[in-house]
Amino acid sequence: MEKEKGLSESGSRYYRRRKIGLCVRCGKSQIGNRIGKRHCLECDAQYRIYDRKRYYKNKSSRLEAIQKRNQIAKDEVYRKLGGYKCICCGETEKVFLTLEHKNGDGKEERKYYGGSRLLPALLKRDDLSNYEILCMNCNLGKYRNGGICPHRINKELRV
Numbered sequence: 001m002e003k004e005k006g007l008s009e010s011g012s013r014y015y016r017r018r019k020i021g022l023c024v025r026c027g028k029s030q031i032g033n034r035i036g037k038r039h040c041l042e043c044d045a046q047y048r049i050y051d052r053k054r055y056y057k058n059k060s061s062r063l064e065a066i067q068k069r070n071q072i073a074k075d076e077v078y079r080k081l082g083g084y085k086c087i088c089c090g091e092t093e094k095v096f097l098t099l100e101h102k103n104g105d106g107k108e109e110r111k112y113y114g115g116s117r118l119l120p121a122l123l124k125r126d127d128l129s130n131y132e133i134l135c136m137n138c139n140l141g142k143y144r145n146g147g148i149c150p151h152r153i154n155k156e157l158r159v
């Protein structure tokens with residue numbers, strides 16, 4: 001009951017102010033002939049700042065949601081490819097690992113999907129056989145060594 005009373009009181013204050021052309025927020029300044037406005041210039045400006053703050057707050061929570069979605073997709077894609085482990089040298093430090101297109105033509109794909117949409121898109125695919133997990137060293141080694149990591153050549157020589 002108490003609450004209802006409070007609500008209707010502030011409601012009537014709002015309409016009273018509106019009726020006599022006062023800013024409904026501060027109740028001090030006249031709105032004047034600013035058609036369709038309910039707040040004085042000063043309150044309007046404050047409102048806009050508040051709105052912008054809310055916008056950025058939403059924006060950062062949106063980004064958080066995207067990051068979370070990507071992390072889940074990443075975990076799942078990596079899991080399907082054998083986990084967070086370089087298939088060449090066995091490196092397991094996540095920071096060093098990258099998902100690579102086997103034929104090296106992942107660039108177009110990355111461009112097409114954009115950085116953040118590739119993993120969720122891959123997740124929907126049944127066939128990930130064109131992808132492999134490599135650490136930065138092996139990835140670079142493969143690239144600089146004509147498509148095969150030096151680790152592998154050394155191994156072959158040793159055998």
Ligand SMILES: [Zn+2]
Pocket residue numbers: 023024025026027028029039040041042043044
């Ligand atoms: Zn005002």
Ligand SMILES: [Zn+2]
Pocket residue numbers: 086087088089090091134135136137138139
């Ligand atoms: Zn490696």
Ligand SMILES: [Zn+2]
Pocket residue numbers: 088089137138141149150151152
């Ligand atoms: Zn290697």
